[in-house]
Amino acid sequence: MTDFGAVPGLVELIDAHGETTIVVTRERLADAAAHLREEHGFNFLSDITAVDYLGWGDAGVSGYIGTPAGRDLNTPMTQGYQALPQAKPKRFAMNYHLLALRATRPERVRLQTWIDEGEAVATLIGVWPTADFHEREAFDMMGVGIDGHPNLKRILLDDDWDGHPLRKDYPLGGEPVRFSDAV
Amino acid sequence: MALDGKRLRDLGLQSERLLMPTKGPSNFEEEVNDLEQKVGLTTLEKAVAWAQTNSMWPDTFGLACCAIEMMSIVASRYDIARFGMEPFRGSPRQADLLIISGRVSHKMAAPLRQIYDQMLEPKWVIAMGACASSGGMFNNYAIVQSVDKIVPVDMYVPGCPPRPEQLIEGIVRLHEAVKAGVPPAYELRSVAK
């Protein structure tokens, strides 16, 4: 396990499902990115995903009742416990999926930062030029502001589109289907 | 003409539609026959319709998955060159048929209408696939729920994606309709003319 303790702006390190998530503050994001590229060799940015957590935990969902190995249906009282989803610090999360592309010991990590409505993240084009299109998509679909992006235009929707479709308060749209409640 | 009132079956043609001896012509064929009687094309119009259907050149308007199946009807197994439709024109000004194969997003709606307007009359439109016919599985903000909101459509071919045989069935039915005297959709439907 690589030691990520020296990443600037580090808030938390999460290890789940075999993946490491490095949570950093919004202000130190660019420094953290540069540090990861220079010191730890994460030279490849796979993906930038923006997630909107508006309404997280409102629907009283319960967790997966069971174990990975399967359950014996016919044995009563073998349920697991129910869980409610953990509360999130802010509304939006920006996830940067990084890859250390090397022959020996390639590694993947997720760099995560939390922002509120109206806050912006710094552009990472200087660190990984491939961030260009991904950041434009995050802006287009989620309305996440990117500071310092040289070409911040909408990429997937019309230039004059109103709103950011992947936000949770944006409706799905489309036409109502008769006799069908399902979408 | 060699037929002289003989049935195709008597001449040895065993096409799928004639395989069921107790079943008569399909609904579509009956309707087309009735239409032919009612519309009453003159010989000249019939000749023109025959020429139009036998060399109805499509425009390359492949958008998404249906485009891949449209490419396979051009390929050797489902060959539409036998219907005279092999040359897919790059320019809409030289094309007769617009096969809208794939989902049309709102951003693409304007170029689609532009391509349609650039085509010269007579022109026909086939909405290929579920997405072009009705929006398909994408009932959302991004996809136009059926291209007939934008262009008048002559033939809807369902499927996701339709098999090449399905698309050829749609094309052949369009040809039969044209030969029977059905005018292109822009003369029938008042929407988006």
Next chain:
Amino acid sequence: MATVTQRRRHGTPIYEHSRIPHPTPSVLTTSEELRATGDIMTVNFGPNHPSTHGVLRLIVDLYGEDVTGLEAVVGYLHTGFEKNMEQKTWWKCITYPERIDYVSFQNNEYVFVAAVEKLLELEIPAKATWMRTLLCELNRIHSHLVWLGTSALELGAISMFWYAFRERDLVLDLFELVTGERMHTRYFQVGGLAEDIPRGFYPEARKFCAWMPKAIDDYETLLTRNKIWLERTQGIGLLSADDAIALGQSGPVLRGSGVDWDIRKDEPYLAYHQVDFRVPVYPEGDVYARYRVHMDEMRESVRIVDQCLDRLENMEGEPWIADDRKVVLPPREELHTSMESLIHHFKIVTEGFRVPEGEAYVAIESPRGELGCYVCSDGGPKPWRVKFRAPSFVALQAAATMMQGALIADMIAAVGSLDTVMGEVDR
């Protein structure tokens, strides 16, 4: 007499320094002095164009025949997959990813299903793993055939289209035999496969594997040493290894630039660590190198399919889906005898199974490169967020770098060699 280019030694740079445009990496802008000449013509390669793969719009600045400025405008096929998937249960979602990269549909299905299985921590039976590997490799052959047919068609080698699509129909016949549907098969299920492998598949697949290498030999006879093909593809669309990594390229584009990175070998998934195959890497970084990578990959895929068939033929009667009744439908016979099975069947079909809270990112090697799926679950029956990392989306960013100092005819070759599928780019 056609000659094959001298292979550049691995490690020597294709060009010095970086050619990534500044300030915007994905936009090539005409220099000021050229603009001042007044001879720049801006041409729009609109969304409807016979030679752009799908609905891609390229705004190109031309100085005579030289390309001095290039910008790719995408979004003409934006479908809102991710928003739609948030409204469907996990099971119903699986039909959506297939249509994202509509040429390599089963790879898309697999990456989504793998991400869900990662959150569920399910164990997949061996038969399902091997069959999935086989189908993904058949899909790779399918995708490369479509690429070969259409790219060669655009460069004028029209016959290639017919030959490639002839074999493509054979692959689709195999898909139809197994799943009932030529494209968009919807055969992968969370936990394994939707149904058992039908009888008669193995002999048909063997026939295909015996035929395919000869077909690839035919294609290579037509193109690989063809003088016209060499002139139109060698030295075109240069992309150095460092630029390729900086621009996030993967798949044949990266391997054609000399970087030995294939997720199937370096981060194995499915049964790839149990099969023997080579990863072709060519150091020249041009369109010809990518073409060679594609052709060699097709051969390796046929070998992988053969090895999968060897294993699968000995797995008759084994389960094809996991045994976890909270996620997977119980077998129909059980519904007649077990009340719990009936209830679970009902719950899974109506409400949908639940996936534990968490987030996962899975990356696989699709024919285009690294296809990734990020899934975030809140513990409920519907996904909270699904995001697909599409290799073509990233590949289009490299178009500007590749087109430096190129002619307009080269643009078709270079953009074609990126193997973009617009459904993926726009999602």
